[in-house]
Amino acid sequence: MGQSLYFARRYDRAVEQLRTTVALAPNFWWAHDLLGWAYEGKGKLPEAIAEFQKARQLETTIAEPLASLGRAYALTGKVDEARKVLTELNEVSKRNHVPPYYFATIFAALGDKDQAIASLEKAYQERSWYIDWLAVDPQLDNLRDDPRFQDLRRRAGLPQ
Numbered sequence: 001m002g003q004s005l006y007f008a009r010r011y012d013r014a015v016e017q018l019r020t021t022v023a024l025a026p027n028f029w030w031a032h033d034l035l036g037w038a039y040e041g042k043g044k045l046p047e048a049i050a051e052f053q054k055a056r057q058l059e060t061t062i063a064e065p066l067a068s069l070g071r072a073y074a075l076t077g078k079v080d081e082a083r084k085v086l087t088e089l090n091e092v093s094k095r096n097h098v099p100p101y102y103f104a105t106i107f108a109a110l111g112d113k114d115q116a117i118a119s120l121e122k123a124y125q126e127r128s129w130y131i132d133w134l135a136v137d138p139q140l141d142n143l144r145d146d147p148r149f150q151d152l153r154r155r156a157g158l159p160q
Contacts (some may be wrong), residue, residue, distance in 0.1 A: 002034050007015055008134040014038035029059035033068050041138055045076045063092050067102035071139065073138060074109035082110055099123060101130035103137040116140075117148045131156045 002021060005014035018035035036051030049072045055065035070085025086106055089098050094111060104119035120143075124131055134140065134149075135158040143149040153160060 002031070002038065006034060007133075007138070008136060009041065011038050011041040015042065019080070020079055027058055029055045029062075029065060032058065033065050036072070037139075040072060040075065042113055045072055048072050049076070061096070063089055063098045063102055066092070067098075067106060070106045071109040074106055079110065082106055096157070099128055099130055100126065101128055101133070103135075108140055108143055111142070111156050114148055115141060116143055117146065120149070120152055124156060132158070 002014050002018035005011075005017055015035065015038045018031055018038055021028065021031040022035060032051045032055035034057065037046040039045070039048035039051060049069065050063055052069040052072055056069060059065055066085060066089060070082050070089070073079075073085060074082035086103065089102060089106075092098055100119040100122040104123065106117045107113075107116035109118060120131075120134070120140075131152075134153050134156060140149070150160065
């Protein structure tokens with residue numbers, strides 16, 4: 001529910017829902033990660049970073065909390081920290097699959113549209129299930145007017 005509210009850009013309701021989820025299951029890393037996304041959507045980046053750090057503390061094998069943290073660093077202007085996260089994700093990808101979508105969200109937050117689109121193209125080539133999010137994910141909003149992004153959405157069969 002919290003994720004759906006986030007994708008609908010109903011951030012206040014998403015925060016409310018995800019706070020409830022975290023209260024019920026404080027060790028559920030994904031709820032912390034999603035709560036961070038909702039805070040990010042509201043522009044509350046320090047709160048988002050705190051949630052991403054908590055998610056990362058709870059989940060050390062899946063790269064999503066790390067990617068979320070890297071994106072938040074980029075959005076707060078901590079470019080060096082965001083680039084360190086990209087380096088760490090590259091290292092993790094030598095041992096485990098790291099979805100290219102994660103890289104795309106960080107590159108998008110850094111304003112590097114070329115690398116973001118290239119990462120999304122790689123996700124498309126891998127037939128990543130994250131491609132479905134192209135139509136709704138606020139993390140990619142700064143790419144929406146790019147013809148390459150629009151072409152990728154069209155090829156993925158997503159509504160324009």
